[in-house]
Amino acid sequence: MAVEACTPNLMEDMEDDEGPVIFKRSNPASKQNQANSEKKKLSLQKHVGQSAVHTSDVRPANGESSSAQKGRIQPSAKTPPVKSPLSSPKASNSSAKASPITSPGANSKPSASATSTAKQQNHHKSSAAFIEPKPSVPAAKANSNSESSDDEKPLSARTFGCSSKGKSNHANKEGGDSCSIRRRVIEESEDSEDEKPLSRRFTSKSSLGESTSKSYDSDEKKPLAAKVQQNGSVSRDGPMNKSASLSNKRPPGEVKSLNQSSVKKPKLSSPITSISNKQAAVKPEPEPKAEDDDDNIPLSQRGKKSQAATSKPKDEDDDNVPIAQRIKKSPASVSKSSAPVKKASTVVSPSLKKVNKNSKKVIKKTAYTKSSKVPPGSGEGQKWTTLVHNGVIFPPPYNPHGVKMLYKRQPITLTPEQEEVATMFAVMLDTDYMNKPRFKENFFSDWKKMLGKNHTIQNLEDCDFGPIYEWHQQEKEKKKQMTTEEKKALKEDKLQQEEKYMWAIVDGVKEKVGNFRVEPPGLFRGRGEHPKMGKLKKRIRPRDITINIGKDAPIPECPIPGERWKEVRNDNTVTWLAFWIDPINQKEFKYVFLAASSTLKGQSDKEKYEKARLLKDYIHGIRAAYTKDFTNNKDPMKKQIAVATYLIDKLALRAGNEKDDDEADTVGCCTLKVENVEPVPPNILKFDFLGKDSIRYQNEVQVEPAVFKAIQQFRSGKEGSEDLFDRLDTSKLNAHLKELMPGLTAKVFRTYNASITLDDMLSKETKGGEVAEKVVVYQHANKEVAIICNHQRTVSKSHSAQMSRLNEKIDELKTAMEELKTDLSRVKKGKPPSKGADGKPKRNLNPEALERKMAQINAKIEKMERDKETKEDLKTVALGTSKINYLDPRITVAWCKRHEVPIEKIFNKSLLAKFAWSMDVDPSFRF
DNA sequence: TGTTGGACTTGCCGTTATTCTA
DNA sequence: TAGAATAACGGCAAGTCCAACA
Incomplete structure (x- = not known):
């Protein structure tokens, strides 16, 4: 189906796509404004409200209803109004102004500390239940991978892979030190310098990236290395320093400036059926590549295969292969994959059946899972048999x-x-x-x-x-x-x-309540x-x-x-x-709900990742399909679906549901407004919008010319506040995706791209060395995922103070260094060392001792410089979110096993509990 | 077919606990 | 050992997505 899509032209374009990619994010710096709290307090005054007494809801409990019930279903009890102990006498009015509050102070909030020292329940049971009927790992298929190799590449591989220069833009907004991380696919990597913001820039690609091939075979059988010497603190220095850039969140006041319109979409909504009958499920890669196929392929070989596939210049590593290029990459693969797609063009199920030669295993594997969306009462949607708990506090x-x-x-x-x-x-x-x-x-x-x-x-x-x-x-x-x-x-x-209240008993198992x-x-x-x-x-x-x-x-x-x-x-x-x-x-x-560590949650977590893994089998066809559609399809809705899917896949955008007027005005892919996407010829799209949680998404991406053209077309004749995708909403998009792969929805792409990015980067970048170095590799990969997903955090209030302190210390050390240099040269000339700052003579050290001291100080300075860089680098990147929600823990566990990294170095106690189901994964597991 | 209710996941942030450093 | 830095935890807001309903 997509064969045609892969025209030479397209291929060319795709190559372009490989340029440096910069994530650009804004810095709302909402917190920055804390500094203004003094001022704020001066103006607490606001307007008069209304009347209309309405207090009952807020009154303290004055129980009046009957005693605890025993019945099964109770109607709510009505409660009479509570008498307030104090009357509210009228205060006299004076004309004077209210006095300002002076004391600043920490943010306060009704604290609910509650340090529940979670007793870890037994997950053995549960994890046992989750143990995959591990398919015997198929023999390594060192061949034929060219076609899939690229498709399975993470986004980051395309976006960050090629010496992308992370650029940081610090645009101060509202007094906040806002900055942005920019990812873009523009050829001239040098220009990044031009864009350098006030603060530092980071080259986003560290030397880590160079170590593409390395075999972990030898490690595979090794046990989880609890015994490995731990190296104390995880050093954040090292290669990861170089990466990305900074960003800050969007300052609250800036929201408006984006002109996010609250105009709601008058959907045209052409029937989804129009797509359905033409677009059929995209067949997964035909080769019998099992989920673990790759597991057995030495990394080095994988590296080779992809390189062969791309036949790119040696120094252009595979990371740089863009989506489209992958699609076209191996012509053979394209035709292979396209064929089934075409074949499937009538109905969904036949193709799926066929598909599931491959995916059969997947289905089987997930057989323990039940659809969570089955009509109640049908029996199939049953989540538990017995449930005991004590309610809420x-x-x-x-x-x-x-x-x-x-x-x-x-x-x-x-x-x-x-x-x-x-x-x-x-x-x-x-x-x-x-x-x-x-x-x-x-x-x-x-x-x-x-x-x-x-x-x-x-x-x-x-x-x-x-x-x-x-x-x-x-x-x-x-x-x-x-x-x-x-x-x-x-x-x-x-x-x-x-x-x-902390515990529930679900099917006889004690589980923590969330x-x-x-x-x-x-x-x-x-x-x-x-x-x-x-x-x-x-x-x-x-x-x-x-x-x-x-x-x-x-x-x-x-x-x-x-x-x-x-x-x-x-x-x-x-x-x-x-x-x-x-x-x-x-x-x-x-x-x-139950806590994240519960069996039920673990089960659905695993299903989520299995679904994302399944996408790996389909992704090639899906990409080919949407490429074909946005290139050739005349049907506006199909074209919009194709472009939206492309963006979701390439940029890890969220689906973007419609929102009510009484919600914050944020958007996702389907709800992008014309003003949120600016086409810059020849084929760059500039995104600027507020996404989930009003986090600003700023990015400049080089896209395929056909996409660029389509976007221009979707924009034409519309106001900035109108919907870019006027024929589209999430249900249509998801309905379409489901035809391509069972259970596929927009959010699966995020999980897929995040996990495969991690898997890919870990396998490429892990070298030997100390545990701490490996942990740095992991953090680096984690960071790339966080950037792809636009996971930001507010710059901590003390960040600048911490940076200044570091700078001061570095300066002190440098001064000491200079003194030592002077002393050394004096001592070498037979003179006594210079006097100290206090005017007293210093101890007379021999040249060797002075040199040793200098070396020590030098090492300290270097470490501090690295710390500084890392701190700055990560000040706006939230690593936790992707770890908790997007990265298949089995990738991490298997990697830890292979490389003898104690899992505790990566997962904290909560995550270990949450991911208990993944702990017995085979070391050879690959996403 | 579009809308809405419902159930669940995802995500940022403040607070608290723990670790590090001087 | 105190104070600073960092990690962990928990809260709750804000998404996604499905299915019933109008």
């Missing part, structure tokens, strides 16, 4: 502090309910939310309802929450001052109270420019909560006397233990 009732805030400089007496909400606001005085008018408006609007329309407080501007803020700071300080014993006692006390604590009331902290930020998140009560539990299990006792659960269900087709309606968005729910 509620935050303690509000304990009034009695500190009076000021209104027009006069102390105001508030009811406990009013005071509670005022306190929620007061403790946020030193956060960035105080710079957001919407936050304050929403807060005041909700609070005003509680105050009542005749209350003295009529506007936020005249409110001075300073006294409450100060009180809160003092409380924090007191807590800090507690002795270790006191803290320990508190902790133990808490643990004791919570212990019973979030058994009901969320405390507070002010909603939406991310980005969320329209509902600042709204009151009311206190959740038992009557809001639906419990899910086994039929024969005892109903959890309602922990608040006199109240009862909203409902008790016995639904074994779902995994949640409890839920309540999200008080901020009534259309949504908050669930209580």
Whole structure:
């Protein structure tokens, strides 16, 4: 089906695609604004809200309903209003301005520390259950891989592989030190220098990349190297220093500047069937390449095969092969893969059946898994047979502090309910939310309802929450001052109270519960420019909560006397233990699930990765198919689907569901607006949009000319705020993807590309050496994945201080070095050493001793320089997210086994528990 | 066929615990 | 041993995606 797509032309284009790739990300630097907290506090005032009393939701528990129920399904109990112990006398109005709060201070938040020292439950059972019916590893197929080799290449291989120069752009926005990581595919790598931002730049490709081929065969059989000498701290220096660039998140205020329109898509929605009947499942690579095929191929050979396939100049390593090039890469492979695709062009299933000569094993392997989306009651969607747990624990009732805030400089007496909400606001005085008018408006609007329309407080501007803020700071300080014993006692006390809620018994197995604590009331902290930020998140009560539990299990006792659960269900087709309606968005729910380490979660995790691995078998055909479609297809919807799939695959974009007006205005692939993608001739696309969590995505990518042309076409005649893909939404896209591979959805590409990138980089870059060096290789690969997925983090508040300290130390060492040099030359001439800074004569050392000292200092300086570089390099890259969500742990475990790296060097306790199912993977496992 | 409800995963951040360094 | 740096943990917001419903 895609044969035609692979025209020589295209191939050429693809080659171009190999240029340096730079990830560009912005730096919102929202935190940076903390520095302004002083100023912020000066202007806490805001507008008057409304009247309309509405307090019942926020009142403290005053149980009035009957005692704990025994029945199965209980209707929610209605609760009469709670009498507030304190009346709210009217405070006198004075015209004076509210006094500003002066003390800055740490961010505060109702802490819910709860250090649950998770007793590790036995995962043996569970992991045993997950043990794959490990297919006997097929004989190495050292041949015929050319066709698939490229397809299986991770994105990074294309994007970062070729000496890409990571560039960092620090664009200061709103006083924040925002910067960006730019990834791009422009030929002239040198130009990166031009783009160098204020701060440093990093060459994104380290020397690591050079060690492409190395056989790990010899290591394969070795046991997990717990015995390997650990080298202490993981050195972050080394090759990884060089990579990428920095970025910061988008400053809140900048959101608007992007003109993200909130215009919602009037979807044209042509029926998906129009695609379906033509596009058939893309057959996986025909060769009987099992998931583990590659495992047995020495890396060196793999390297060779891909090189052969590309027949590129020697120094141009395979990393640099772009998607399209892979598609075209081995003509043979293309035709091979395309044939089945064509063949399959009638129906999905036949091709799939065929496919599953290959994927049979996959299906078999995942046979233990059940579709999670089967109609309840059908029996097939069953998630558990018996489920016992103790429900949830509620935050303690509000304990009034009695500190009076000021209104027009006069102390105001508030009811406990009013005071509670005022306190929620007061403790946020030193956060960035105080710079957001919407936050304050929403807060005041909700609070005003509680105050009542005749209350003295009529506007936020005249409110001075300073006294409450100060009180809160003092409380924090007191807590800090507690002795270790006191803290320990508190902790133990808490643990004791919570212990019973921490566990559930699922099918007879004790499993940890994830979030058994009901969320405390507070002010909603939406991310980005969320329209509902600042709204009151009311206190959740038992009557809001639906419990899910086994039929024969005892109903959890309602922990608040006199109240009862909203409902008790016995639904074994779902995994949640409890839920309540999200008080901020009534259309949504908050669930209580089992912890990540549970069998159920592990199972679905494994299914996720198996699906992504399955994509490896199909990816070649899929790429060929979309290439053909965006090149030749005249049907606008198909063309859009093809381009969207290309972007999702190439850039790891998210699907991009439609959003309501009451959500932050962010986009994903399907919801990109015209203004988010700027075509720059000849074939560069500049992306700039706010993605999930309002994290800015900035990137310049060289794309295939056909894609470039298509984008221009999709844009033509549209306003900036209109949808780029007006014929498309995620359901259509996913429906289409499912025709190409069973169960395929947009997000699978992210998992696939992340995992295969890790696998690829680890295999290419791991050399011998100390454990610490190998760990650095891992971190480097991890970082590349994080960049691909645009996983950012806020620059820590102390980052610049830390950098300055490092610089100071380096300077000191350099000065000492200079002195030693002088002394050495003096000593060599037979003179005494110069006097010290204190004017006293220094000890007379012989030249050898001086040289030794100099060497030591030099080593120190070098280490510090590396630390500095690494710190700067990673200051905006979040490595954890991909590790937790996108990287198949089996890749890591197998690599650790092969290279005798203790797994604890890579996975912390939580991850070890979460990935217990992957621990017995064969060392030869390859994604 | 589009919309919505529902269930789940993904993701960033603040707090707390642990480790490192002087 | 204290304070700083870093890692781990947990909270909760915000995505994805499926299927029932209108």
